[in-house]
Amino acid sequence: MNNIDQVAFTVKPKKIVIIKAANAPKLVVPTVGQVFAEFTELNIDTALFAKPYDGTKAILLEVTRAVAAESAKDAALKTSAPTISYASKKKKEFIQEWWTHLTDYCEAGIDTGDKALRKAIDYEVNKTFDAVFHKVLTGQDLPDTKDGFSHNAFQALRRATAHGDAAIFLYRMRYWWPKARVVIAGRKWIAKTHKQWADELGMEERSFRTAYNHVFKLELIEAQIAKFNGVTINHTRPTKKTEKLFNP
Secondary structure, eight states: OOOHHHHTTTSOOOOOOOEEOTTOSSEEOOBHHHHTGGGTTSSOOHHHHHSBOOOOHHHHHHHHHHHHHHHHHHHHHTOSSOOHHHHHHHHHHHHHHHHHIIIIIOOSOOOTTOHHHHHHHHHHHHHHHHHHHHHHHHSSOOOTTOOSTTSHHHHHHHHHHOOHHHHHHHHHHHHHGGGOOEEETTEEEEEOOHHHHHHHHTOOHHHHHHHHHHHHHTTOEEEEEEEETTEEEEEEEEOHHHHHHHOO
16 A cells, blocks of 8 residues: 555544553553554655654654655656646645644644644645655755755746746756766757657656747757767757756
C-alpha cells in the first residue's frame, strides 16, 4: 500500500493513549508505530516507528514530515507536468486531511485549538512538499535558499511563459545550463533530442514539442542543428532574457 490518499485517511486508526499499567510506577509510553499504526506500511524509516511517542511537538512534526513526504512523492509521480497550482492544491489537501486525522481520529494528545501547532504543521508540510516536488522534477535536493519548485525561478519562468510545460522545460534547462560542455563558435549549448527532453521531463513527445515551440516563439531559447558525437542532433541554449529568469 503506497497511496496515502487511499490508505492514510480512510481507515480510522486504533485509538491509543499513554496509559499507566497496573502496579507499575511508570507510564507505559506507546511507540510512534502504535499511535500511527496505519502508516507503518508506507515507505518510512522503521526507526521512526520504533521511537516512543511522548506527545511532544518535536515527535509529532517528525511524523508529519515523514508522512507528508510520502504523500508528496505519490502526488508528484501521478502527473507528467506538475505545476505550482497542482502542488499547492495537493499541499492544501494533505494539510486538511492530516489535521483532521490528528484531531478527530488519532488520540495523540492534539488540541484542536492549538493554533501554534497547526501553524508549525502547515510550515513543515509546505516545506516538505516543495522539497519532494523539486527532487522529483530536477533529481536534485532543494537548495537551502529555497530556490525550488514553488519559489523564485520556477515562478518567474511560469509567469514569463504562461505555460506549465514550457516553464518546466526551462526550469530543467536551468539545471543543465551550468553543466553544458558543448561549445560551438565560442558559445555553450545543450545537446538533446526532443525525445530525450520529453523522457527526462516525463512528458509525451508531442507535449514537449508544443512547450518547445512556445518558448522558441517567445525568444526564450535559441536552437540549432549540429553534430554531437558524430550524430546530427538538436542543440538549445537559453537567451539572455531567460538567463535572467534563472536567477530572479
